[in-house]
Amino acid sequence: KAGVTQTPRYLIKTRGQQVTLSCSPISGHRSVSWYQQTPGQGLQFLFEYFSETQRNKGNFPGRFSGRQFSNSRSEMNVSTLELGDSALYLCASSLAGSSNQPQHFGDGTRLSIL
Amino acid sequence: GESVGLHLPTLSVQEGDNSIINCAYSNSASDYFIWYKQESGKGPQFIIDIRSNMDKRQGQRVTVLLNKTVKHLSLQIAATQPGDSAVYFCAENNYGGSQGNLIFGKGTKLSVKP
Numbered sequence: 001k002a003g004v005t006q007t008p009r010y011l012i013k014t015r016g017q018q019v020t021l022s023c024s025p026i027s028g029h030r031s032v033s034w035y036q037q038t039p040g041q042g043l044q045f046l047f048e049y050f051s052e053t054q055r056n057k058g059n060f061p062g063r064f065s066g067r068q069f070s071n072s073r074s075e076m077n078v079s080t081l082e083l084g085d086s087a088l089y090l091c092a093s094s095l096a097g098s099s100n101q102p103q104h105f106g107d108g109t110r111l112s113i114l
Numbered sequence: 115g116e117s118v119g120l121h122l123p124t125l126s127v128q129e130g131d132n133s134i135i136n137c138a139y140s141n142s143a144s145d146y147f148i149w150y151k152q153e154s155g156k157g158p159q160f161i162i163d164i165r166s167n168m169d170k171r172q173g174q175r176v177t178v179l180l181n182k183t184v185k186h187l188s189l190q191i192a193a194t195q196p197g198d199s200a201v202y203f204c205a206e207n208n209y210g211g212s213q214g215n216l217i218f219g220k221g222t223k224l225s226v227k228p
Contacts (some may be wrong), residue, residue: 004157033215043158043203043218056215090157092216099207100146100165103216105157 002027004106006091012112018079021109025072025093031055032074033103034066037088046089049074050096078111086113126225133194135222137187137204144206148216149178149189153200161189161202191224199226 005024013019025032034046045058049068066076072093078085088110092103127133139147145166150158162173164180164187171178177190187204201223205216 006157042220043205043216045215045217048215058215092157102148102160102163104160105150107155107157 004091004093004104006089006106006109008109009107010110010112012114013081014114015081015083017081018077019081019111020075020077021089021091021111023074023076023091023093023106025074025091026104029093029095029104030072031094031096031103032068032072033092033094034074034076035090035092036060037090037108038086043090046076081113083113085111087111123220124223124225126227127194129194129196129226129228131194133189133191133198133224133226135189135191135202135204135224137189137219139185139187139204139206141206141217142182142185146207147178147180147187148205149176149187150203150205150218151198151200152203152221158203194224194226196226196228199224 004026007022031050033048035043036046037043046060046064047054047066048056052068063079068074088108090105090108092105094101094103148163149161151161152158162176162178164171164178169180175192179188191198201221203218203221205218
């Protein structure tokens with residue numbers, strides 16, 4: 001069974017631009033969560049999607065948004081990029097996103113802001 | 115949600131020895147815990163999980179112990195190998211909060227000397 005796939009693996013953008021990251025969950029998984037990983041803050045929850053609906057959101061500004069498609073694939077978008085947005089963005093999927101199921105991660109998209 | 119913390123930021127062990135990685139959590143209502151392993155350039159990889167109705171769970175070469183009295187979680191790796199070198203994270207579900215949202219500790223770096 002294929003794992004969680006994230007594209008692209010690396011991205012370089014400049015301040016003020018916007019970016020879209022893509023995530024394909026494990027087949028059959030309906031919940032997709034996004035996390036931001038930085039050396040200073042560690043892994044922080046961005047949002048979670050289930051059945052094309054954003055079910056939960058972390059403490060990030062409105063510049064961070066996402067969506068989920070009918071095939072459970074998900075995208076996240078960051079607008080008006082800032083230097084502090086440089087991070088590894090990780091996507092994780094689980095069967096139904098309940099609070100006692102493991103989440104399985106992709107290898108992330110490394111976003112660098114110049 | 116409340117934060118999950120780690121006692122030891124770095125751990126260096128000899129190949130063949132057993133490793134113990136510790137984690138303290140602060141939310142006594144959390145009822146599901148996961149250990150992840152993250153190698154350089156990769157996303158977190160699921161190792162083992164445990165629910166709060168258990169004290170111990172064993173996998174292949176790994177054992178997770180949960181002490182709810184002192185809110186402590188540990189990961190034991192038997193016969194540690196060079197391939198075990200990575201950063202290990204404990205995570206708890208955000209019980210009572212949002213689904214699909216794991217709260218991660220800061221991580222412990224395990225270094226295995228040959």
